[in-house]
Amino acid sequence: MTSAARAALPHAVRSALLDAWAVLAPVECAGCGRPDRAVCRSCRAALEPALVRRSLPDGTPAVAALDYTGVLRAMVLGYKEGDRTDTARVLAGPLAMAVAAARDLPGGAAAELVPVPTSAAAYRRRGYDPVRLLLRRARLPACRVLRRTRGRIAQKALGSGERRRNAAGTMRARRPLGGRTFVLVDDVLTTGATLQECVRAVRAAGGVVVGAAALASTPLRSGRADPLPESPGTFPAQTTRFVPRR
Structure with a gap:
């Protein structure tokens, strides 16, 4: 069919x-x-989102649809490393809700979506870009304004400070971005080091980042398991609930 x-x-x-x-x-x-x-x-x-509010290291607000645990963790691992692209449509629903929440930030209504670019090696291994595929399944247009300038070592075993140093200088804008506003999009938000580097690259090219959105949020490796404090005027105090379209 x-x-x-x-x-x-x-x-x-x-x-x-x-x-x-x-x-x-x-x-x-x-x-x-x-x-x-x-x-x-x-x-x-189990994928009914309860939005998780976070902040990147510089204070840029970020929102994730779900905690990176249990069923969602198994699905994301299968999607990214087990060739389970048949789950993309289901995972796209929660991500779309996180994007909508990020676009509700001041200045975010007309923001363009910028997925965190995957590395060339990861693309060759998988044959697809995980974040871009989720956005396509959610029917959300994404712009290609960032590129990786160099590789980095695997981040899984690194703490927050090590991740920031490892990610520093790995992103660059493809063109000047003056007068444009963006929401960054990733699949899993851990310490925020990768998204923070994307913020730096966009701002260095003259663009404005109003916030970031992610499918999942995992506790910080520094040992702080709770989300960072909410900044006044960024998100509503209540937790938003959303049932993905089946």
């Missing part, structure tokens, strides 16, 4: 057909591993 034909079906009919196909040709759910659809109903329900 073509994507156009699927889009034309009512949601209930489309859901029933997917259930039937899962019986005939089951795959492992990317969240729990049980034979089902790409993402089973139970794991989809």
